[in-house]
Amino acid sequence: MLAPPAAAEVAYRHVKDDLLAGRLPAGEMLSEGDVAAALGISRTPVREAFLRLAADGWLRLFPRRGALVVPVAPGEAEAVVDARLLLEGSAVRTVVASPEVRAVLVGTLRDLVDRQRGALDAGDLELYAQHDAAFHQQIVAAGGNPVLAEFAATLRERQRRMIALSVGAAGERAPGFVADHEHLVAAIERGDADAFAAALRTHLHDAHLHGGDLHGVDPQRAAGGAAR
Structure with missing residues (x-):
């Protein structure tokens, strides 16, 4: 199984690539569990990836609800x-x-x-x-x-x-x-x-x-x- 840092990087790149390719439209809600299951990893590295993507401005986190794909900002x-x-x-x-x-x-x-x-x-x-x-x-x-x-x-x-x-x-x-x-x-x-x-x-x-x-x-x- 992937070590946590490597798994977090895989999750980060996986979600970010889907965002940039338009496969995850604005307003899509993501769950740690779904991404973890799709990649065959635990939820912890996915949570770390979500935090990075939120810091980059691609996701907005909502406790107990998931992560929202942020739309292109006005302007x-x-x-x-x-x-x-x-x-x-x-x-x-x-x-x-x-x-x-x-x-x-x-x-x-x-x-x-x-x-x-x-x-x-x-x-x-x-x-x-x-x-x-x-x-x-x-x-x-x-x-x-x-x-x-x-x-x-x-x-x-x-x-x-x-x-x-x-x-x-x-x-x-x-x-x-x-x-x-x-x-x-x-x-x-x-x-x-x-x-x-x-x-x-x-x-x-x-x-x-x-x-x-x-x-x-x-x-x-x-x-x-x-x-x-």
Whole structure:
């Protein structure tokens, strides 16, 4: 059997991965017993994992009721979108100044677009979301600014959850997001940073601000209705 620290880490990663992948929607109540049974461990390491996830802001704990999946906070999606516009827009203005860097980035992004389309054809929205996140991460990385790249990494988990929620809320819209990515690649290939910025703004607003309810249910209401 796993030692307590190892078991707590397994429980933490298991629940967090489900949260970020959108498999645990906002307002879902989790119980220590259910998670422990699913993983074949005791409740104590699950309790430790819940405490960590609550400290990270992903769960809210209610004594004798369980742990509530915290929805995306009001204003969080808008703040993340604004940060991404600044990061990616700055990176592309640097990229378009170098034909060599631009050509490499365009090739990388086209490959990721193909991978996104393949994931959709296979009906794998989680894999699609991973390729979507990689698409935008590659743009920031190509800018060559390690400080901005590090900041972008801090947004990665928030981005992953937002992508999963926006796709999950309206999976039929995902092909349109892939088409948006094609337009973004075309703007980079042309060296048109202004067109890229305008297309990116529309894309991110459609995907994350108008793509469904990311906030979910009221936490207090959900907790009040949960089984004890």
